[in-house]
Amino acid sequence: MTSRLTDQQIGFLLQPISGNRVRNLRGMSHLEAWDVRRQLIRIFGFEGFTVETLSLELVHERGDQRKKKNSNDTYTAWTIVYRAQVRLTIKTTDGQVIATFEDAAAGDAVNQPSVGDAHDLAMKTALSQALKRCAVNLGDQFGLSLYNDGSQNAVVMRSLAYMGEPVKESEDTPVQPEPTPQTPTAVPETPAESRPAVPAPQPTPAPQDGQDNGERQAALTEMQELAKSINFADGLPGQFQTTFGHSIEQGTAAEFREATALMRGTAAA
Known part of the structure; x- marks a missing residue:
């Protein structure tokens, strides 16, 4: 046929x-x-x-x-x-x-x-x-x-x-287990008043050559605020390290904007 x-x-x-x-x-x-x-x-x-x-x-x-x-x-x-x-x-x-x-x-x-x-x-x-x-x-x-x-x-x-x-x-390539979410998607039942505070942002290092510090700080703040709004503030540092190969403290404005776009894209997917 x-x-x-x-x-x-x-x-x-x-x-x-x-x-x-x-x-x-x-x-x-x-x-x-x-x-x-x-x-x-x-x-x-x-x-x-x-x-x-x-x-x-x-x-x-x-x-x-x-x-x-x-x-x-x-x-x-x-x-x-x-x-x-x-x-x-x-x-x-x-x-x-x-x-x-x-x-x-x-x-x-x-x-x-x-x-x-x-x-x-x-x-x-x-x-x-x-x-x-x-x-x-x-x-x-x-x-x-x-x-x-x-x-x-x-x-x-x-x-x-x-x-x-x-x-x-x-x-055939070796078969690996299917990936599973690493972070919960539901809001914790703990009342807001008793939830642990989100760690304060780390000090921002001096901008790299040719990089505007105000632009970098604005991109960093936007990324961190979005992470808080989707309950991903605790997981953000580790994921940033995995994605870009270095810590948030070493990140650039472009990387912060890309991470923000990734988080928004996942929420809307």
């Missing part, structure tokens, strides 16, 4: 993923949800796939009263969790269904000052994560190899459904 995938589609799906598409945050490699959609369009065409939301359920909603910084005024910090189930259908260019994949995921929004924004972010995160889990069934171009300890080397390589020669055992 002739495959309904073209030879070009099969060949591309069996290639290893480009390192330019892989993001790393908190020690975990992942793809951005928008990039998964881009790759679906590239391989199957605009009309070659559909994404259906099978269910979207509110799992948790909580508002905690917090004091504003440098003020006695209070605000409500919202934590919202949704669970989404999604179906991805792959088609030929003339509309024939090739395959369908279903999967589910939970997504949260932590300590958001706007309840509307919190619901929106949690829903988007759950739907995006569920789509990525569906797409990973299409192999390395959709991040399958990243489950093997973040490897970017192809783990599928060939398929007997499309070519006669199987993958040899000697060609």
Whole structure:
């Protein structure tokens, strides 16, 4: 039986993923949800796939009263969790269904000052994560190899459904455990008043040659404030060291901005 995938589609799906598409945050490699959609369009065409939301359920909603910084005024910090189930259908260019994949995921929004924004972010995160889990069934171009300890080397390589020669055992890379989150995603139950204070920022060293100290300090402050807002202040120093190969004290404004973008991208993924 002739495959309904073209030879070009099969060949591309069996290639290893480009390192330019892989993001790393908190020690975990992942793809951005928008990039998964881009790759679906590239391989199957605009009309070659559909994404259906099978269910979207509110799992948790909580508002905690917090004091504003440098003020006695209070605000409500919202934590919202949704669970989404999604179906991805792959088609030929003339509309024939090739395959369908279903999967589910939970997504949260932590300590958001706007309840509307919190619901929106949690829903988007759950739907995006569920789509990525569906797409990973299409192999390395959709991040399958990243489950093997973040490897970017192809783990599928060939398929007997499309070519006669199987993958040899000697060609298989060692299988590593799937990565697991290293930090909790839920807000601790401990009342805000009794939670340990976030460590104060370390003194800022002198700027490097050609680097504006005001720009660097602004980028550093923005990064640290975002880390606090997503409960990642304690994990930030270690992750920064892993990502950039040196401590925050040695970081540049560009690195602070990149770390901030990574944290925002993970929250919105």
